[in-house]
Amino acid sequence: MLTLLSKEFSSCAMSLSTFTDPRAHERNAYVRGFRNWSAALRALILREIWRHGRTKWTMFTFALQFLEPVGVIAAFGFIVYVLLRVPPYGPSTILFHATGIVPYYYFIRVSGRTRSFEVDRANRLPCSDSLDDFLILCFMDFIVMSVGTVILFWGLSIFVSPLAIPIDPWACVTSVVLVSILACGINLVNAAIIHLTKAWVTILIVLFRGLMLISGVIFVVDFMPPNIRFWLNLNPLSHAIMWFRMGIYPHYPVHTLDKAYLVWFALGSLVVGLAVERATRNFEDGQ
Amino acid sequence: MIVLENVNVDYRGYSLLKPPYRVLTGINAVLRPGDHVAILGGAGSGKTTLLRLLCGLKRPSSGRIIRESSASFPVGFGGAGGKMTVAQYIHFVAVCYAVDPKRLRDFAVEFAGIEKALDRRNAHLEADLKARLNVVLGYALPFDFYLFDNKVTASDKSFQRKCLALLEMRKRTSGIILATREPRLASRFCRSGGVLHNGRLTLFNHVEDAITFYNSVSPTEPRTSEDAYYRAI
Numbered sequence: 230m231l232t233l234l235s236k237e238f239s240s241c242a243m244s245l246s247t248f249t250d251p252r253a254h255e256r257n258a259y260v261r262g263f264r265n266w267s268a269a270l271r272a273l274i275l276r277e278i279w280r281h282g283r284t285k286w287t288m289f290t291f292a293l294q295f296l297e298p299v300g301v302i303a304a305f306g307f308i309v310y311v312l313l314r315v316p317p318y319g320p321s322t323i324l325f326h327a328t329g330i331v332p333y334y335y336f337i338r339v340s341g342r343t344r345s346f347e348v349d350r351a352n353r354l355p356c357s358d359s360l361d362d363f364l365i366l367c368f369m370d371f372i373v374m375s376v377g378t379v380i381l382f383w384g385l386s387i388f389v390s391p392l393a394i395p396i397d398p399w400a401c402v403t404s405v406v407l408v409s410i411l412a413c414g415i416n417l418v419n420a421a422i423i424h425l426t427k428a429w430v431t432i433l434i435v436l437f438r439g440l441m442l443i444s445g446v447i448f449v450v451d452f453m454p455p456n457i458r459f460w461l462n463l464n465p466l467s468h469a470i471m472w473f474r475m476g477i478y479p480h481y482p483v484h485t486l487d488k489a490y491l492v493w494f495a496l497g498s499l500v501v502g503l504a505v506e507r508a509t510r511n512f513e514d515g516q
Numbered sequence: 517m518i519v520l521e522n523v524n525v526d527y528r529g530y531s532l533l534k535p536p537y538r539v540l541t542g543i544n545a546v547l548r549p550g551d552h553v554a555i556l557g558g559a560g561s562g563k564t565t566l567l568r569l570l571c572g573l574k575r576p577s578s579g580r581i582i583r584e585s586s587a588s589f590p591v592g593f594g595g596a597g598g599k600m601t602v603a604q605y606i607h608f609v610a611v612c613y614a615v616d617p618k619r620l621r622d623f624a625v626e627f628a629g630i631e632k633a634l635d636r637r638n639a640h641l642e643a644d645l646k647a648r649l650n651v652v653l654g655y656a657l658p659f660d661f662y663l664f665d666n667k668v669t670a671s672d673k674s675f676q677r678k679c680l681a682l683l684e685m686r687k688r689t690s691g692i693i694l695a696t697r698e699p700r701l702a703s704r705f706c707r708s709g710g711v712l713h714n715g716r717l718t719l720f721n722h723v724e725d726a727i728t729f730y731n732s733v734s735p736t737e738p739r740t741s742e743d744a745y746y747r748a749i
Contacts, residue, residue, distance in 0.1 A: 258584075264614075272611035279604045355572040355589050356612045510575065 269357040273365040295377030298334040302327045305447060318449050319478055321390040328474045329446035331378050335405050336466055337437055338370045340412035340419065360506065367416065371409050378405070392477065400476030407495045408469045414498030421509040445470045451482035458485055465494040518547040518570060518587060518661065523579035525565055536577075539565050541715040549585055549660050552687060554702030554723055555695040556730040557712030563695035564590075566712065567663045570693060585691075590665040591654030592647060602641065602649060603634040613657045620656060627678065628652040644671050655682045662686055664694040668705065697734075699727040 306323040309316065316322040353362055385393035395401050422429045441447075444466040450458060451471075461467050468491040474481045523543040526536035539562045547553060547570075557563045568574040571587045600608060606624055610617035625631045628648040633641060641649070647670035654662070662683075669679040683705070686692070696702055702709055702723055709726025710719040713733045720726040 268614050269612055272608050275611060276600060276604075276608050279600050279608075353573075354609070354612055355587075 265356060266361070269354075269361055270365060273357055273361060274369065277365055277369045292377075294338075294373055295381070298330050298377075299381065301334075302330050305330070309447075317447070317452075318474075318481065319390075319392065321392065324385055324390050324393055324477070326447065327381065327385060327393075328477050329444070329470050331374075331381070332404055332408050332469045332473045333441055333444060333446050333466065335371070335374050335408045336412045336440075336469075338374055338412075339367050339409045340416040341433075341437070359510075363413075363417070363420070363506075367409065367413050375405070395476045396479055397476040401473050404469045404473040404476070407472075407491055408466065411465055411469075411491075411495040411498050414495070414500070414502035417502030417506045418498075421505045424509055440464075440466065443467070449482060451484050462487070462490075465491050517549065517582075517584045518545075519580075519582040519584075520545045520569070521580040521582070523569065523576040523581060525562070525569065525574070526577040538715060540569075540576075540712075540717075543579070543717045545710070545717060545719060547585075547661065547691065547693065549691055551661075551691040551693075551708060552706045553691070553693050553719075554706035554709040554726065555693065555712060555717070556697065556699065556702055556709060556726055556734075557695070558697055558734045561697075561712040561734075562715060563697075563712055564665055566717070567665050567693070567695050570661070571663055585660035586658075587661040587693075588654055588657060588659040588663050590663045592651045592665070592667060592670055593654065599637060599639065601635055601637055602630060605638055605649075606653070609653055609657070615657060620653075623656050624649065624652050627656075628675070647671055648675060651679060655679065655686065659690060661691045661693055664692065664696075666696050666698075668694070668701070699730060703727060 302323060305326040309322045309326070316325050319325050353359060382393045382395070419429065419433060443461060443464055445461060450461050450467050453461060462485050468486055468488070471481070471483050471486040472488065472491065475483050475486070520543050523540060524538065525540040526538050528534075528536045543566070555563055555566060565574065567590050569576060569581060570583075571589050572583065573589065603621060606621045607617040610620040621634075625634070628645075628651075630645060630649055630652075633645050633649075638646065638649075651670045668683055669676040683692075687705070692705065694702060694706055706723045708719070708721055709723040709730075710717050711726055711730045711733065713730075718726075718729065720729065
């Protein structure tokens with residue numbers, strides 16, 4: 230057969246024979262598996278970067294994703310300034326709302342990618358699992374939000390209030406990491422429900438927007454009447470926002486903050502999410 | 517080596533109330549490196565599902581698959597992400613399978629003639645170019661087993677001839693698993709065979725025996741356009 234080939238193709242065939250898999254000689258199956266997995270994750274990160282646009286605009290399109298929370302912070306700051314003239318807590322209205330909006334948007338961004346996750350199931354290569362796709366989507370959203378948050382608070386510290394530099398950065402980091410884990414679990418459950426009914430996407434949008442009003446984004450939970458405070462404290466996101474503000478304000482009231490509740494809620498939601506994903510994996514149609 | 521132990525596959529629809537539909541039942545098989553196996557079966561018999569199991573695109577509902585050898589995605593599989601450009605997709609595949617992205621791109625350009633399409637998005641590619649890209653990436657990457665779903669080539673005559681030459685090259689060093697409903701294709705490329713019928717796989721040491729069994733259980737003729745394709749290659 231090769232004798233029939235043109236000269237041009239012979240060079241192609243020569244170069245083909247030099248393609249070898251560098252992982253093929255790895256004897257330890259676990260090491261080989263881990264290398265395959267890490268290569269797939271690297272490729273998925275690249276794909277996720279490229280999906281947002283052509284290379285030279287990539288950073289710009291990433292930046293656009295952070296403009297929405299910045300706009301919401303500015304809007305809230307303006308409305309409260311016009312109506313009340315006094316910030317709910319601290320010297321700056323903008324800073325107070327920023328400390329609530331940022332953890333809230335971590336939750337929205339990381340848990341709001343169920344649709345992309347669903348679409349990607351059909352297009353993936355065998356080297357990666359649909360769960361890998363999901364992890365990378367969540368990870369990339371976390372990275373984008375983190376870069377945006379650092380830039381936002383750096384800007385706030387210069388132009389709004391020097392209080393924007395956290396006094397306890399670990400409190401802020403722990404808070405947003407736990408919110409992201411919580412969002413991952415809820416994302417997996419949402420993906421399973423969307424398999425059953427596409428209407429869940431519309432319901433989610435309403436639920437997520439309503440969540441802002443019951444998470445302590447625009448008020449201090451500890452300043453609420455006890456009966457309202459009880460219901461607000463059932464929401465893990467309100468604990469995350471209190472924890473985040475604890476890292477910014479030196480004397481922020483956190484009497485109702487229950488760190489263990491948030492930690493167990495986040496880990497529990499991730500376990501439930503993974504279990505639901507496993508149970509509904511065969512709910513695919515067709516292929 | 518790829519071993520399938522009592523593999524069952526059920527498909528569930530979107531309704532929790534309906535019982536699952538069993539596609540594959542109790543599949544047992546051992547595929548050794550260098551095996552050239554044809555899987556014969558009629559439309560809807562589960563050939564594609566079996567290939568997806570072998571390459572890892574799908575997990576079995578029950579049973580076990582031990583994959584000690586690497587298996588390609590079905591050659592020509594259109595997994596190209598719509599928003600990526602062709603060059604980006606080639607780079608993505610190269611990183612996934614740990615080959616040099618530049619060399620893979622050079623090979624794809626030279627072999628499939630897609631240099632003018634490198635900066636175009638996959639979603640906007642013509643069907644012919646997309647088919648060329650998918651086929652050439654399938655052949656270019658190094659695997660222990662190459663999987664084919666009903667076709668081994670794409671596009672025009674000259675490209676088909678080059679693909680067949682590549683297939684012959686790959687056959688020397690790797691195994692192939694060809695799922696098809698066309699006995700002519702099976703007898704041309706494979707030495708052993710299996711027949712999927714009623715969700716069960718029956719394996720034969722010689723492809724001729726598999727074809728005889730296949731003809732006895734599935735006497736329907738292939739469609740005319742497909743028959744023309746098989747004659748052409």
